[in-house]
Amino acid sequence: SKDEKEHEEYLKAILELLKKEELYAKFSKCEFWIPKVQFLGHVIDSQGIHVDPVKIESVKDWASPNSLTKIRQFLGLVGYYRRFIEGFLKIAKPMTKFTQKKVKFEWGDKQEAAFQ
Template sequence: MNWVCKPYLDKFVIVFIDDILRYSKDEKEHEEHLMAILELLKEKELYAKFSKREIWIPKVQFLGHVIDSQGIHVDPAKIKSVKDWASPKSPTKIRQILGLAGYYRRFIEVFSKISKPMTKLTQKKVKNEWGDKQEAAFQLLKQKLCVHQFWLYLKEAKILSYISMLRTKGWELC
């Protein structure tokens, strides 16, 4: 889908596999963007399934994030259990926690510095001793994830549109 939407990527479109996220400043621009995308899809013989399309919405959940006119946020549903996490004691558990936290690293300032004491315990030939440094890093990561702070912004995006596309060559999939 990236090659199809290439002319509009990072201008007013974000694509992930067969999902298209469209963002606009106002209703007029939103309508223009919608028409441009629909024309492009028609040209390439791609069809949107109406039951999967959402347009004229102020907020959308997309790839584990919530996107609205204020910017990109951590999806609260994805991290609601974070505050109840117990301290990980094994390298496997540490990797699992660092994996989720790493997905949201863009929301955590100096993520690699904070997570370093935990990351060291996942390396081979390092004795697995959970200490005060690791516990402090773990608690700080949990705190940062639960704050839902955001600092990624879509340029003046006010209206969002999310279209899930199916390459059906005209056939409606059930």
Template sequence: MMNTIFPEELSEGWLIIYIDDIIVFSETWDSHLTILERVLKKIVPVNMKISLKKCHFAYSELKALRHVSGLSLGMDKNKVVEVLLKPMPQTKKEIQSFLGFAAYYRQHIKDFAIIAKSLYKLCDQKTLYEMTEERVKAYEELKKSLTKAPFLLMPD
């Protein structure tokens, strides 16, 4: 729904939408005020609600959606440490949790689906949970890829 409300803004590259969160960014205070006005003018007619306690205004950098966004977008350093310290999953629930986390960053991981394929098979109820050598290698490769995920520059 949000994509249908803000198609022009999304195509102009200064707005990011994730489910019901909106992030806008700009290079100057004046342009930021103009952008906020445009967004608010679109929100009011469709009766969207804004939670002021979730709002952050005029930040040069903002941690949102497990990313750090300012001039770049990438994994929060605390999450990198968390991944490095993560032990080998021992249950289906633990591997599902890890894969959910990893899938969130899939756009930063080359060949994510290929690497994760054997791990996703473990999530099948009919599959016996067994961390084979192939699966251990896939898990370690995903962990390594997650900690090396590149930072992407914000669009101009």
């Protein structure tokens, strides 16, 4: 939410929707009026949705893939965050070609540049 009033309106709408659908929240496990929340690898705050910095470090520390399985694992992780990576498809193309059938695994400079 951009401000407290908007936050209050969203909160009220959500609680009314839950009540209408006969779903109940355990208030002892709820947190209200917090400035940011981490959820499914994202950080949500008044500025919007961002990638969790822990996940960014995880990607930075990832060793260069040395097999098709490792490439698929890496592409799966970064693919989840593709909406935050401008030009993701173009960047990942040298690596995604290995996921096609009958393509021999040969890690070269283009793939390493895309990986970095």
